[in-house]
Amino acid sequence: MENVSSVTSDGSVADVHAERWQELLARLDADAPDIAEGTAAKLLATIPGYELVDAGPIRESSIRNTALIIRVINAGTEPKAEDLPEALRLADERIAQNVPLGSVLHGFRMSLGEILEHLVQLGPEYNIDPGRMLRWSTLMWAVNDAFSTRATRVYRDHEVATAIADSVRRSEWIGKAVSEGSELSELLWGAAMYDVPADTPLRALAATSPDHAKAETQIQKWTQRAGVRVLASVQPSVIVGIVIGEPKRNVDGPGFAVGLGRAEVLSKLADSYKDASLVLKAADNLKLNEVQRAQDLSWKLAIHASPRVTEILAQKYVKPLRESGEFAHEIVESLRAYVDNQMNIPAAARSIPVHVNTLRYRLRRFEELTGCYLEDTSTVIEVSWVLEVFGREL
Incomplete structure (x- = not known):
């Protein structure tokens, strides 16, 4: 292309084919509604999850995305997730519309793709250097990465908050279900x-x-x-x-x-x-x-309902057994076998195991220590009570 020069007001010479990227960005801003119209139609036709979303909110978010890209291009640096309030706003809107995170991220990529395609089409008209266009493309996909990070964080926090709220509601309901006087x-x-x-x-x-x-x-x-x-x-x-x-x-x-x-x-x-x-x-x-x-x-x-009975039985049985020293363990073992085997001495002796006469001796020794007799049903009940409470401690 032939270079065409003109003289500026200060007498210097300027190249009329120099890049006009600021003009291009102004054109991009002016074209944002048209880009948004096409983006909304394409998104609704191809991405599932937007069934409950009207085209209007999608057009609005596309226009915001265009403004975001212009801002980032002017800054010339890759943004961080914290620099994108647009991601927070969009994620909140889509959560309220029950759009899943995957669909939101897909939709945002599609929106950026439409903006980039428009930039590429306008590039030659504004004499944009291919190297600059490549840098813009890199910046835009850095925006996508930062947006994805911020939106994912918003969705995750929402899921955690929802789970906590549901857990609280469930806990409250379970508590009411087992309480008296709850409304039917x-x-x-x-x-x-x-x-x-x-x-x-x-x-x-x-x-x-x-x-x-x-x-x-x-x-x-x-x-x-x-x-x-x-x-x-x-x-x-x-x-x-x-x-x-x-x-x-x-x-x-x-x-x-x-x-x-x-x-x-x-x-x-x-x-x-x-x-x-x-x-x-x-x-x-x-x-x-x-x-x-x-x-x-x-x-x-x-046993739980009558602690005083336990105290009385402890004085009656536990104290004399403990005073018998190490032999208390053998007596308790024999008593437990006797009770567990329905007072059947041969069966109780086999379960330990000891000789039948050994078992009888131990049981008789228990009677001597306590002054109670195992033929008495009340004694068997009381011994069973004591064994449940103190058996592991004797």
């Missing part, structure tokens, strides 16, 4: 929300764990073995849950004490939770790190 309408709302049957018998669950951070995971593993589903809430001092389905017996528990209440429909689940709490307290006192029901513990529930 609210119970039914939660039942629909969390897929809990309203008319099928459920069981309340109460549990404690030394590691609350892992407790819910351990409970969920137990539910898989037991063939049930549990909606659980980990509270500071107790784990509260609703068991959906009838748990299988004789499966490994979660590794800590769990109390299950009676089977009740949702509107009466508070009664089930009373049972579960009582069972849990009794299991804790007895150091039973298993899943327990009221019928499993039976009379042992009274």
Whole structure:
């Protein structure tokens, strides 16, 4: 091309074919609505996830993207994620419109592609050097990277906040479901929300764990073995849950004490939770790190409810046994075998194992120390009580 020169006002000579990139950027800004129109039509036709979004908001975001590119080109440096408030605004808008993150990132890349294509088409008209156009292209894809980082962070924070809010709502509902006086309408709302049957018998669950951070995971593993589903809430001092389905017996528990209440429909689940709490307290006192029901513990529930009885029985049995020294261990072992085998001495002797006469001697020694006789049913009940509370300490 022939160089054409002109004389400036100060007498110097200027090349009329010099780059006019500022004019090009002004033209790009003026063409932003037209670019936005094409971008919106293409995006809605090709990218899933925008079914609930009108073309208007997409055109508006495309125009903002054009302004962003002009700003970055003028700055001449690659932006950081923190430098892009546009990403925050767009992500917030699309979250409200239920557009998934992948679709948002795809849409932004498409928008940048349309802007870049327009720049390339206008380049020759404004005598833009190919090297400058390449630098602009590099800047634009740096914008894409920074935008993706910022938008992803916004979506992640939103997901975390949503999960926390849902967890709080779920915990509150579970607490109300096992409490007396809850409104039926609210119970039914939660039942629909969390897929809990309203008319099928459920069981309340109460549990404690030394590691609350892992407790819910351990409970969920137990539910898989037991063939049930549990909606659980980990509270500071107790784990509260609703068991959906009838748990299988004789499966490994979660590794800590769990109390299950009676089977009740949702509107009466508070009664089930009373049972579960009582069972849990009794299991804790007895150091039973298993899943327990009221019928499993039976009379042992009274141990937690009657601490004064435990004190009386401790004076009656534990004190004289401890005074017998090391022989106390052998006596306790024999007593446990005797009780566990329904007072059948031969069977009890085999279970330890010791000779039958040895077992009889130990039992007789117990009677001498305590002044009580094992033929008496009351003594057997009291000994069973003492063994549950103190058996591991004797």
